[in-house]
Amino acid sequence: MAPTPTPSPPPEHAIPPLHLQVLNLAHEGAQRFFSHTSSPHSVLEKSCEIVLAALYPPALIADDSSPPPGPPTIRSVTLHVRPFGGVAHTCGSDLDEQHKEVHLSADYVAQVGGDSRRINHEIRGVLVHELAHVFQWNGGGSCPGGVIEGIADWVRLGADLGPPHWREGGDSWDAGYQTTAYFLAWLSSKFKNSLLVPELNLALRSSGWDDGKVFKKLCHDKEVKELWEEYEKDLEKRRKQEEKEPEESPPKPVPTHAAGGGGYNVQY
Ligand SMILES: [Zn+2]
Incomplete structure (x- = not known):
């Protein structure tokens, strides 16, 4: 049987x-x-x-x-x-x-x-x-596009599905895409909270962005601009460390999002 x-x-x-x-x-x-x-x-x-x-x-x-x-x-x-x-x-x-x-x-x-x-x-x-x-939730449409895109690329990053040209850093914390994704991953690690992004996403179900109130709460009431500066310093430190101990040279950047110039587009 x-x-x-x-x-x-x-x-x-x-x-x-x-x-x-x-x-x-x-x-x-x-x-x-x-x-x-x-x-x-x-x-x-x-x-x-x-x-x-x-x-x-x-x-x-x-x-x-x-x-x-x-x-x-x-x-x-x-x-x-x-x-x-x-x-x-x-x-x-x-x-x-x-x-x-x-x-x-x-x-x-x-x-x-x-x-x-x-x-x-x-x-x-x-x-x-x-x-x-x-x-994902989007705070009834009130969540800034950079955060929406950052969360989407945070999921992609966590699944080890980022393209080889992705690098940490960028112009601002809410620039979106991989820039925000890496920053969110860094924040999760800094605050030892692996649920930081899921909690942020879920908060956007019941409340609007409201000038980033929920996000700030998840970041222990610290100002995001100060956290971004801290992240940039940490990044610079890690890069200098890498220069001292060079690993394999990274592949040349490939402009994956060249067509259209804006990368992904999302319509909400
Ligand atoms: Zn997108």
């Missing part, structure tokens, strides 16, 4: 139905998408799992226990792979905000450099970033 399979526990947060739309199969980017992602469904499902595990870990306790800490209600996610300028963006569908669309540029996929592994890595990285937008 065949052994009874052990039922797997239900997922902490259900993954909505996942759809794919590719109209022009002949486009080089579409062909690359299929040849470098063995199963689009598995890639999307795994990417959703990564995002949900990062933003809503079991240890996350909501201030108000009802509703339990979780993402917005999402009824479906449709990935559109089609040619357009830029990298990717996420938006609500024509139906409503609960049916999400992730648009991945086939033109962008067509021009990603590197071997098959790198192309697969880049596609998964961009999908994780976009799916973070699907499942």
